[in-house]
Every structure is written in C-alpha cells, then in structure tokens.
C-alpha cells in the first residue's frame with residue numbers, strides 16, 4: 001500500500017538553510033508564562049520545532065524562487081494572473097479564477113456572494129475560519145461528518161467522508177436555505193482525514209438532485225488525491241493529476257488556501273465554472289481583496305502559486321510528505337502516546353483527553369498538553385479542543401464543549417527532517433512519563449470569536 005520509509009529518502013537536496021536555536025527549559029518556563037500559556041503569543045524565535053501549522057510554512061522549490069522573478073506587477077491584466085489561471089484550469093478544470101490574499105479571503109468573497117441570513121451551509125466538517133464566515137453572514141454551519149470521523153482511535157480509511165443520510169436529511173429540512181455544500185479535502189479538524197472519491201461523487205449527486213451547487217475547500221487537495229490513489233479501489237494506476245481532475249469534476253468550484261497545497265507562503269483563490277457566482281463574487285473581491293487580476297497578491301506570488309500547484313502533484317513529493325507524517329505517527333504509537341488513527345495528510349493529532357484523563361474539560365487538557373510539550377522540547381503544536389471550538393451558550397452561559405480534545409502537530413512541507421520528528425517523539429515520551437502530575441489551566445481572558453488566538457490562561 002505505502003512504501004516503507006527506509007526504501008527512499010527525501011526527493012530533494014537542501015540548498016539553503018535557516019538556523020534555529022534551542023532554548024533552555026528555564027527560558028521556556030518564563031516565556032510561556034509571559035505568553036499567558038498561549039502558544040500563539042510566543043515569538044517564533046523561542047520555538048525550536050514549529051508544528052503550529054502547515055500553512056504558509058512550506059519551503060519553496062528552486063523553480064518557485066525562479067518564478068518569483070517573473071512576476072508581472074501590473075495592477076490590471078497581469079501576465080502572472082493568466083499563468084495562475086492556466087495552472088488552475090489545467091489541474092482543476094475551472095474557468096473563472098479570483099485570486100485572494102489567502103484562503104479566508106476566498107471564503108469571504110464566496111460567502112458574501114452566496115450566503116444570506118438564515119441559510120445553512122452543509123459540509124463534512126467546516127474549518128474554523130469557514131465556520132466564522134458562515135456565522136458572520138447570519139447563517140448556520142452544519143457538519144455532516146460520518147460518526148466514525150469523531151472516533152479518534154478507530155483506524156479506518158476516509159474518516160473525512162460525509163454521512164450521506166445526514167446530508168440528505170439536512171437538505172430536506174429546507175433545500176432553499178442551502179446555498180451550497182462544501183467538501184473539505186482533506187478534513188483538517190478531525191486529523192487531516194481524506195474524503196473518498198465514492199463519497200464525493202455521492203455528495204455531488206445528492207446535491208444535484210436538489211439543484212444545490214457543490215464547492216470544495218481545496219486547501220489540501222493533492223494530499224487527498226494521494227490517499228485516494230493508495231487506499232481506494234480503482235485508483236492505483238491513475239496519476240494524481242487524473243485523480244484531481246476527476247475529483248473537481250464533481251463540483252462547481254473551490255476555495256483554496258494556497259498556503260498549503262500550492263506550496264507558497266501566502267495566497268489563495270476562488271475558482272468556479274459558474275459565471276453568475278463569479279460575477280457576484282467579484283463585487284466583493286474588488287473592495288475587499290483588490291482588482292480581479294491580483295486579489296491582494298503581488299504578481300510574483302501568483303507566479304509561485306502557479307508553479308507550486310503543479311509541483312504538489314509530484315507523487316514522489318507526496319509519498320515523502322505523507323510518509324513523514326505517518327513516520328511521526330508510528331514513533332508516537334511505539335511510545336504509547338494516544339493519537340488520532342490513522343494519521344492523516346498534514347499532521348499528527350494527539351488525543352489529550354486520553355493522555356491527561358485526570359483533567360476536566362474546563363481544565364483545557366489539550367492546551368495543557370501543548371504547553372507541556374513546549375516546556376519539554378521547545379516544540380509548538382496547536383490546541384484543537386475546548387478552547388478553539390468550545391463556546392458559551394448565549395442564553396444560559398453554560399459551556400458547550402466540542403467532541404474532540406486534540407493537540408495538532410502540523411508538519412510543514414519540506415522543512416523538517418526525520419530527525420526533527422524523532423526529537424518530537426522523545427519529548428512527548430517524557431511528557432507522558434510525568435503526565436499524571438500535569439495541572440489544569442484556567443481561562444483568564446477570552447475574545448468573543450475565535451478565542452484561541454488571543455486567550456490567556458493561568459495555572460490551576
């Protein structure tokens with residue numbers, strides 16, 4: 001199924017390096033306390049191995065750096081826009097392209113064009129900025145992920161799939177209030193879990209029955225295609241490009257955070273085959289993002305994106321990238337650390353509830369684990385649990401907790417070596433040894449939306 005990792009090495013040579021520095025434990029204790037126990041508030045120089053996100057953190061290739069020099073910085077009609085458009089048409093088959101400063105810019109223009117108050121946007125599991133945009137429109141985000149997608153230790157493929165019955169039930173409540181269905185590939189919030197082609201096809205068929213458009217959140221589309229190739233019957237002999245073409249043929253368009261699978265540090269786009277959606281989206285694009293042919297980006301950024309979108313389809317690259325994530329997962333399993341199974345495309349997700357069973361939800365176990373991993377090894381992950389996804393009931397003020405209490409260790413693309421992964425595993429093994437001594441955190445400050453970015457904590 002997957003080639004063993006010792007049968008190949010990284011399919012690239014390293015041409016340029018960026019030094020990183022280890023801090024002492026005492027320094028880290030002081031830094032994290034000053035940061036209010038929130039890892040977003042740390043200066044990145046105080047981090048040794050930064051697994052906060054795989055977004056905008058990729059190492060670009062020599063071809064991409066060369067492409068930067070070809071950027072056409074014209075305000076209108078930039079040549080680089082047309083290169084980007086060609087690359088998207090070639091891979092995804094979509095005719096209309098709106099560049100945006102990043103993925104959430106694309107979400108904004110799509111939602112503003114299509115979502116109105118009282119609507120319900122159905123998806124497998126919306127990412128948090130997507131959810132934020134839906135809420136900002138006065139609409140409701142509805143997740144239709146199949147149940148197994150929430151069961152962390154169940155090792156089955158395609159845990160990003162929709163529950164098709166639930167999707168139909170939600171549509172039938174009132175199809176007129178569903179502006180589109182959004183398929184997030186891979187599904188970030190439950191572990192970078194892929195969606196199968198069979199499921200995508202079925203979602204598209206159901207939506208079409210009701211005349212509802214289908215969009216993809218394509219941030220990690222190539223990683224999803226790689227899983228389809230290796231895990232789904234009938235795809236082993238197809239290229240990633242062919243699989244991507246088929247996948248996108250089931251939709252009307254996509255939003256894309258190019259900071260992931262376009263291997264660039266900034267950028268995004270909305271692409272569609274629907275001219276009227278495109279026209280409406282442009283009305284929001286121009287005042288918020290910039291003119292149609294640059295959308296908040298420099299011409300050089302669009303050039304690097306056009307190249308990155310092509311190179312991410314390289315199977316040797318994807319084998320190494322997803323193989324590295326799986327390798328980290330295997331090291332952690334060997335060390336007895338509870339993780340979401342199977343490992344997904346872009347990171348390993350730690351099950352903080354299983355690792356710190358003595359802590360209550362309002363002790364924020366995932367935040368505690370993320371803090372301890374930083375103190376132990378200077379490693380920065382991100383909490384995806386009660387702080388990121390919990391909220392207070394607006395009427396009763398009671399806490400509403402999400403299903404999962406996870407810490408994500410997102411692996412940047414082509415940035416760290418397997419030795420870095422080993423360091424992460426050994427630091428976590430040491431945290432595990434003293435897990436029972438770890439005390440809870442209490443929230444001392446929270447913003448009304450997306451509170452995890454700026455929250456402050458104190459030790460219990």
Ligand code: F0G
Pocket residue numbers: 052053054055102103104105127129130184188217219256257258259267268
């Ligand atoms: N959709 C998905 C599935 C994402 O993971 C992200 C970002 C976005 C949309 C928004 O894109 O950041 O370019 O505006 N995810 C990052 C992460 C932040 O760390 O997972 P953006």
